[in-house]
Amino acid sequence: MHVRTPEQAAFADAIDAFCRARTGTRAQRDALTHHGTEAHAPGLYGQMAELGWLGVGIPLEYGGAGGGMSDVCLFAERTSYGLAPVGGFITTAVAAGPYAKFGTPEQKETVLGGIARGRVEAISISEPGAGSDVAALSCRAVRTHGGFIVNGQKTWCSNAHFADHLLLVARTNTVGSRHEGLTMFCVPAGTPGMEIRGIPTMGGKEVNDVFFTDCFLPESSVVGTVDHAWPQLMAGLNSERLILAASMLGRGRRAFDDAVAYVKERKQFGRAVGSFQALKHRIADLATELDCCELLVYRVAAMADEHPDRMLPREASMAKLKTTETAKRVALEGMQMLGGYGYALEYDMESHLRATVISTVYGGTSEIQRDIIGKTFGL
Structure with a gap:
């Protein structure tokens, strides 16, 4: 796993504690999302704004925390893991980039300042x-x-x-x-x-x-x-792919942890089903893949922080491709391990599957990511 600074570790712990308290149960999430029909809970989002979290990647002069892409990815990952219904953050974080780089002073004041205060952009x-x-x-x-x-x-x-x-x-x-x-x-x-x-x-x-x-x-x-919006757009799409990757890293880890918890408790033939080699090896493979994804996502985020004007098309596409496909695999495997309960609304696995399957489509399909990566090798 990648190494976080003490400040980032404290930030992650704070987000985790917040999510455990406010979105830790299905009943809490249903109340916030009208039984799963809304992807964004304005009240919860406003509470995060009051804590100063939504301005994590916004410059200090506009009321933000002045953090880099690593910090933005950390927020996206941990809120996704915590199943916090803050779907507006991804598009907001992606939109912030073009305004910060190319916007007029008035646009920056209005949009970037608004983001730090909890406004959503699309x-x-x-x-x-x-x-x-x-x-x-x-x-x-x-x-x-x-x-x-x-x-x-x-x-x-x-x-x-x-x-x-x-x-x-x-x-x-x-x-x-x-x-x-x-x-x-x-x-x-x-x-x-x-x-x-x-x-x-x-x-x-x-x-x-x-x-x-x-x-x-x-x-x-x-x-x-x-x-001349094309280069502006390409810079934004690379940021989008990285932030989406971080979000699906969080969702993939949550699906993994839910699956592990289930196979430890579910007993068949006199013992926990997770003790059978077929599932034990499946868990081992998924854990390894998720750790690879984490290293990739935060390596690319660190590269973006070191060179903010660098495009990173190969690396951003690799992160998006690898992490979304892995998260989808984890959810599919998790549903198989849960059996019928994976399909039941009583458990979150069906929700994990819906969220991860579509992640390989939006923000550029997996096929497009592979095409982009291939082009960077002159193919």
């Missing part, structure tokens, strides 16, 4: 015809007097229904390559011409379609440089 990239092929997006932002008029549809937009702003990526120019002519915009919630419709999923209320119809955005809403 990102709108994917479209019905542009998922893995991000450069194919066609939502248009046409320049007009004083700003831009946006028309088009976005989809799979996590947390848009309760976010303060949408970090929109739209096409502002059709001249040049597909990777040119893209621009980022900060779109406040409730902007006229923007409509958000939820997409029903197994995970409850998490993702949305977003429709723009003659939606006016002033020039001041541009984040970074007009027509």
